[in-house]
Amino acid sequence: MFISPMLLETAHSPFSHSNYIFEPKIDGHRLLFSQQDGKIRLYTRHETDCTLQYPELLHTLDDDIILDGEVACTDPDTGSVDYEMVMNRFQAKKADKIQHLTTIQPVTYVVFDVLQYKGQDLRKMPLMKRKEILSGIRMPNKYFGVIPFVEAAGEALFTQLEAQELEGMVGKKQNSTYESRRSSSWQKVINWxxxxxxxxxxxxxxxxxxxxxxxxxxxxxxxxxxxxxxxxxxxxxxxxxxxxxxxxxxxxxxxxxxxxxxxxxxxxxxxxxxxxxxxxxxxxx
The missing domain is CATH 2.40.50.140 (Nucleic acid-binding proteins)
Structure with a gap:
């Protein structure tokens, strides 16, 4: 099952606000993980099915679920997130090449939201309630992770991300519901x-x-x-x-x-x- 994802607007500069949480922006590509009746499908934000590209993510959770997040690769030599590596994974089509890349360029699925769980649509819940539910879900293997966040202190986080040469930051209203469109409730700040x-x-x-x-x-x-x-x-x-x-x-x-x-x-x-x-x-x- 595919749900059109919530998209980011652009903030002109780093900001802090008591009504927001702030997360690192991961330099990969958007990925929706859908498990229905025990069957897993993976989708890009444009509904391209990329299930076959990421076999390390095809491990079932304890119930039907739809997760939203970013899939990324880390360069083993530098330890930094590498956009070109994940694009190489995404573009691979032949099964033998995909299997080989899984061993030398494994991906991590960095989850930041849960849209459906145990038959319940969670999109009308405020973001912090969805985060609470997400924190209680046991991820199936080491290739899954849940993104950390801080409350209010966006500028301090952005300073840390700049120092680490990461892609940027996302600010999200704590009470935001999940909208399948571009929304000012979620804003990105790019580390240009x-x-x-x-x-x-x-x-x-x-x-x-x-x-x-x-x-x-x-x-x-x-x-x-x-x-x-x-x-x-x-x-x-x-x-x-x-x-x-x-x-x-x-x-x-x-x-x-x-x-x-x-x-x-x-x-x-x-x-x-x-x-x-x-x-x-x-x-x-």
Whole structure:
């Protein structure tokens, strides 16, 4: 059974509030665990069935249940949560590869809510009551965990998460019911990394600016495409200047001299040295 998940709005900055609890934001992908009549199905937030991808999670609980949480991988070398690893797990399709990855890149299912238990729909209960029920449920194996939270002290928690270079924080109203939509009752605060880049081209069709950084050897290295956060005024200013900087083009892009600099915010760097979901902040002059 699939339930459309409750989604987060974005808070502009870390905050504290006596009516909220605050949790670490886990850098994985959303996962709903549904056990009905002893049969387990796993779903992404978009209702993609990913039951076969995570065999280590296919262990029954003591009764029918629907859990909401995040599935993530930890890099065994660094001990840090690794988004690319969990995406590698998610994209694996062949049974032998999935089984192999289970041994070398096991996932953890970090549970933060319970939506149904023992035949009862819990979504109309306040969050703290659902948390109380969740705390009393025995998880089936070491691949399951329940996320910790603090009450009121969001800014102090965010400072700790920044120091650990974790993805961010989620603030949730203590009395919030579970709504299958985006809601201001749950708000995320991302621990952004800020980077200055050169804009070295732009996409011909749909919007996108090519980015690069200068390496220690003084060469330009591509770092991905900015698609997010660019207001109309910035787009207008860019296209007004960029036509004087064109050096060539190919099928998909117009290429520019590296003269325009921009500050971007990004979730982090990929292992291949690319910006992950970069968003424009401002031009650098």
């Amino acid at each position: 990394t800020y980077v200055e880049v050169f804009i070295t081209g732009y996409r011909k069709e749909e919007f996108g600016w090519l980015t690069s950084v200068i390496t220690e050897s003084g060469r330009l290295r591509p770092t991905g495409i900015i698609e997010l956060g660019v207001p109309p005024k910035a787009k207008g200013a860019f296209y007004g200047v960029s036509q004087q900087l064109v050096t060539g083009e190919d099928k998909n892009f117009v290429h520019l001299e590296p003269r325009i600099r921009a500050k971007v915010k990004t979730r982090n760097w990929t292992k291949k040295g690319m910006l992950r979901s970069p968003a424009f902040v401002e031009f650098v002059v």
